[in-house]
Amino acid sequence: xxxxxxxxxxxxxxxxxxxxxxxxxxxxxxxxxxxxxxxxxxxxxxxxxxxxxxxxxxxxxxxxxxxxxxxxxxxxxxxxxxxxxxxxxxxxxxxxxxxxxxxxxxxxxxxxxxxxxxxxxxxxxxxxxxxxxxxxxxxxxxxxxxxxxxxxxxxxxxxxxxxxxxxxxxxxxxxxxxxxxxxxxxxxxxxxxxxxxxxxxxxx
Numbered sequence: 475x476x477x478x479x480x481x482x483x484x485x486x487x488x489x490x491x492x493x494x495x496x497x498x499x500x501x502x503x504x505x506x507x508x509x510x511x512x513x514x515x516x517x518x519x520x521x522x523x524x525x526x527x528x529x530x531x532x533x534x535x536x537x538x539x540x541x542x543x544x545x546x547x548x549x550x551x552x553x554x555x556x557x558x559x560x561x562x563x564x565x566x567x568x569x570x571x572x573x574x575x576x577x578x579x580x581x582x583x584x585x586x587x588x589x590x591x592x593x594x595x596x597x598x599x600x601x602x603x604x605x606x607x608x609x610x611x612x613x614x615x616x617x618x619x620x621x622x623x624x625x626x627x628x629x630x631x632x633x634x635x636x637x638x639x640x641x642x643x644x645x646x647x648x649x650x651x652x653x654x655x656x657x658x659x660x661x662x663x664x665x666x667x668x669x670x671x672x673x674x675x676x677x678x
Contacts (some may be wrong), residue, residue, distance in 0.1 A: 478541045499544030499583050502625035503537045506589045509618035510534035513597055516612055520605040526596050533596075537589045537622075540582055544629075547582035550575030551633075569638070579633040580646060583626035590623035591653055594660040601667040616664040623657050 477485060477496050485504075489496050496504075510530045517527050554571035558564045597616055604612050627650060634650070637643040 476542045477545065478538050495545045496541065497544060498625060499547065499586070499629040500541050502583065502622050502629065503540035503544055503586045503589075505618045505625065506586050506593065506622035507534045507537035507541065509590065509593050509615045509622060510537060512611055512615040512618065513593060516597075516604055516608045516615060517600060519608045519611075520600075520603055522600055522603045524600075526600050529596055530593065533589050533592050537586060540586050540589075543582050544586075547579045548575070548633075550578045573638055576633050576636050577642075580630050580637075583630040583633075584646075584649075586626035587623050587630065587650070587653060587657075590619045590626070591657050591660070593619040594623075594657055594664065598660050598664050598667075601664055613665060616661050620657065620661045623654070627654065 477488070477500060480488065485496065489501065510533045513530045514527050514534070517530075551572060552575075554568060554575045557568040557571055559568050594616060597612065597619070601612065630646070630650060634643055634646045637646070
């Protein structure tokens with residue numbers, strides 16, 4: 475059975491064992507899927523028309539795919555390390571396979587990060603239309619998306635650091651850094667758009 479099809483309690487129990495299925499990347503993707511789903515609920519409660527709900531639904535499906543894809547993202551690396559390395563030719567093929575494996579291991583969490591960024595963009599675009607009664611849910615959706623981005627980023631960075639191609643590694647690092655700055659700004663913009671706490675509460 476796929477992780478995404480497990481009952482919530484069973485998924486939580488699975489996260490406690492040592493199989494790493496689900497691992498941190500899967501949990502990050504789950505956070506992204508929940509952020510998108512909560513975003514749809516917020517738009518419905520606020521009676522917001524337009525393409526945002528459909529876009530969030532597509533993002534939720536992509537994030538759902540990564541809940542399971544993360545568990546197999548590292549398979550290529552493990553398989554590559556098992557390749558023979560007796561001859562120079564074998565060593566070269568092995569190094570290339572390892573590099574390709576790491577790229578695959580990077581692209582899955584990068585996909586989750588992109589999903590989280592898209593969610594925050596959509597929430598930010600719609601924030602002015604959100605009903606007061608859904609502001610707390612807006613904040614939670616934004617926090618979940620930020621957590622998904624950061625968590626997937628940890629997984630991505632671990633594998634980016636393992637790349638031997640300096641140019642490719644720097645490219646990934648720059649992309650992640652740029653996206654992180656944009657995501658942080660979006661998250662902050664959403665939270666200041668409709669302050670949930672009054673001045674008195676914030677001082678306590």
